[in-house]
Amino acid sequence: MGFLNKVMMLGNVTRNPEVRYIPGRDLPVAKFGLAVNRKTKDKEETCFIDIVTFGRTAEMCGEYVTKGMPLLIEGRLSYNTWEQEGQKRSKHEVVAENIQFVSSRRDDNRNDSSSFKEPSADTIDEDDIPF
Amino acid sequence: MGFLNKVMMLGNVTRNPEVRYIPGRDLPVAKFGLAVNRKTKDKEETCFIDIVTFGRTAEMCGEYVTKGMPLLIEGRLSYNTWEQEGQKRSKHEVVAENIQFVSSRRDDNRNDSSSFKEPSADTIDEDDIPF
């Protein structure tokens, strides 16, 4: 049938990424939190969600992503289960497949673009496009 | 800054919707589960997630959605917290803003289209489009 599992979120980083390596593999994994606000007429609610990312994107998160920063995340929702002290535990998180830096001030634009040139080069398919 | 929180999932319904009404409001709320599979070369993983929907969409879920059925969901990720026996509890779910029926057999196409004509009329903006 085919599947589809796509998440796009623009929010603020709630804690600095921690980067570790999968034991026995030289694959970096970065984890951090994201908060996405939603304001309507009468209320404001925030979706807090943990973000995981792998490989080069994880390295760049470790280098450039900091608490408070706005970030555009594209990825998929994932559901993990494990046992803890004989108890079943489970958790949703977003596996980020693409991360985009977003400047929060018009004035910062110039600087952002240059300082984030490397990260932005990480977006999907950047190497494949000839024109 | 603006926010973005968009989820699109194509999966199978894991339990029949239960529909109830918000007390004091005549607003229907439907809840059910969705399983989204993801196969790669070496493994298969499934994301289980609870779906909530409101209003006319909720009514139609109560009427047409059944366990096992494939469904295309568009909505947003939401994070709820509450207290239970003095313990903080929290949960992620997807608030479905648009639901689309998906036939799983080519042969069913004809019938699906007609039996689901009403539901499919519920998609975003259906009333607004003049041509």
Added chain:
Amino acid sequence: MGFLNKVMMLGNVTRNPEVRYIPGRDLPVAKFGLAVNRKTKDKEETCFIDIVTFGRTAEMCGEYVTKGMPLLIEGRLSYNTWEQEGQKRSKHEVVAENIQFVSSRRDDNRNDSSSFKEPSADTIDEDDIPF
């Protein structure tokens, strides 16, 4: 089989919306242009596309959207054909089903939120959500 046609774009408005009414129907239609930039290491390209929107969203575009403004558009791609002087002509445009205002400066946030309270109330399903 089900269909899917979803477009999400964050860009700048290239001309002020023109709002007209479908003759014989009191349905407003707004049209304007959007430019979405894409920078990579070696080049910058811009996707120019025409946006159409209907109903209440169209009215709000007429009232609040102006040339140069950044805008987040969600909708679907549409393909129109017609005859002009015996020639077949065709055109792609995006039918916007949801429009979100995006402030371009952190400082503007407060004001934006309030001045755009009405528009932001137009997002999908705003009326359906009970909490």
Added chain:
Amino acid sequence: MGFLNKVMMLGNVTRNPEVRYIPGRDLPVAKFGLAVNRKTKDKEETCFIDIVTFGRTAEMCGEYVTKGMPLLIEGRLSYNTWEQEGQKRSKHEVVAENIQFVSSRRDDNRNDSSSFKEPSADTIDEDDIPF
């Protein structure tokens, strides 16, 4: 400010892909057409759009994609301009960054999954995910 240009379409291939190579680069480029139907109560409309894809995805399109086949496309809208006989010409197309095969019959599931194992291995980040 950051940009966003995301297109997701599920439709049928309208012509077999033609694959050529960028002169001087060993980069394959595949082009084909897609038709996305949209039925509402009173009408049916079809969005025809040209799809371009590069690299390994292009090769797989050349090998596996055929006219009539349903396909899930994820990518971005692109706008190209050129001169033809002194006339300015322009065109929208979708640059596909990810393509997913979608079986149209439940019965085909088994075979599809296996025959398309290679293509599906091309989805975003397949190599990066450790579990």
Added chain:
DNA sequence: TTTT
């Protein structure tokens, strides 16, 4: 708690 789970679907194909």
Added chain:
DNA sequence: TTTT
């Protein structure tokens, strides 16, 4: 130029 068009698919189901």
